Amino acid sequence: MAEKKKPIIVNVEGEDITAQHEKEKAEGISQVGPPIQQAPPVGNAKGLRIGAVALWVLAIIFEVLTVLVVFGKVNLSFMPQLTQMIIFLVLDLACVVAGAQLWKKANHIDPVSEANSTKFWIWNNMGLIVCALAFVPFIILLLTNKNADKKTKMVGVIVAVIALLIGGLLGYDYNPVSAEDKQEAMAVFGEEDVYWTRFGKCYHTHDDCQSFSQSEQLTKGTVEQAIAANRTKFCSFCAKRDDITNVKTDDEALNEENAQDIQEAEDALEDEVPAAK
Ligand SMILES: [Zn+2]
Structure with a gap:
């Protein structure tokens, strides 16, 4: 590896433009400033949206699996029921959050019009909405399940509520465009x-x-x-x-x-x- 003294500046085509930049700086065209790196390409909004939706579908599948575990329909006998429930909830959360990041990124590449403020909010905060869908039904089903024991209910609700909060905070777009x-x-x-x-x-x-x-x-x-x-x-x-x-x-x-x-x-x-x- 070459000695990394100063970052190399490349243009979008990948050509090294460090020398040109230095020359411009020397000539005073470009002000002498801090080291500069080239931004990555903008990316493909459609691909990101497909990825987001796929992850969200996966999140709902994990939610369904969590419900099935609690209702005793799915039982991976090599680990306790409580562990199975927590693992599926964590996987549910991971998919919700990863999907929301892709979705937000897509919205910054291909933003929606703000002419309709309701639509604008919903579209930008799909991550938040999916997060609610990925945990609230589980919480309701767990609380109304008469067969689940007290400990399962308590742990399940606490983990799901924490996941709901984390997913909601990470799914919300604080900087919509x-x-x-x-x-x-x-x-x-x-x-x-x-x-x-x-x-x-x-x-x-x-x-x-x-x-x-x-x-x-x-x-x-x-x-x-x-x-x-x-x-x-x-x-x-x-x-x-x-x-x-x-x-x-x-x-x-x-x-x-x-x-x-x-x-x-x-x-x-x-x-x-x-x-x-
Ligand atoms: Zn400035």
């Missing part, structure tokens, strides 16, 4: 490069944006790739710098990325206004 948002952003940025950080929630047009810390690893790609990577909003610093007002900006994300500056501002404020209690 609409077809309108994406169209808007693509109309403004087109194939231009934008940048984002590993943990940041928005994308930037400048690789030396003031919200980046110095050593931060940046990813570069088109705005379409940024949205696919869950960076759905435009940095408000970059928006101000470029005088772009017709794209959704994310002040919240900026606050997070810029926590240090905020801390400094707060400190300065404390110096100015002595703590009055």
Whole structure:
């Protein structure tokens, strides 16, 4: 393996453009900024959706198996009934969560219109809905099953409720993007490069944006790739710098990325206004 001193920058075709980038930096075309890596291709929404649905079907199959175990219709005699129930519930949860991640990813590649807000919510939160379907029927059937013993009921309900909460939290889309948002952003940025950080929630047009810390690893790609990577909003610093007002900006994300500056501002404020209690 070659010595990894600096990340290599490749374009979408896989060509090494590090030298070109360095040259641009040297010439001042590109600002000297942090290391930059190329974003992965956007991916195929249809394939992701098929994967999500397949996983969700599997989740419901595991739920049915859990019910059958509790009702004594399925019995893997080599392990206790309680263990069988917990294993099937965990497999149920794993499929629910994995499916939801694929589904959310697909929605960021191929978003739905927000014209109908109910449809928009349901479509974006299918992961949450499937999660309810994957555990609530089991909980109801277990609680109403007169033959199940108290311990099975208690453990089953506790595990299923925890799974329901975990699956719900991971299935919910906290950062939904609409077809309108994406169209808007693509109309403004087109194939231009934008940048984002590993943990940041928005994308930037400048690789030396003031919200980046110095050593931060940046990813570069088109705005379409940024949205696919869950960076759905435009940095408000970059928006101000470029005088772009017709794209959704994310002040919240900026606050997070810029926590240090905020801390400094707060400190300065404390110096100015002595703590009055
Ligand atoms: Zn920025």
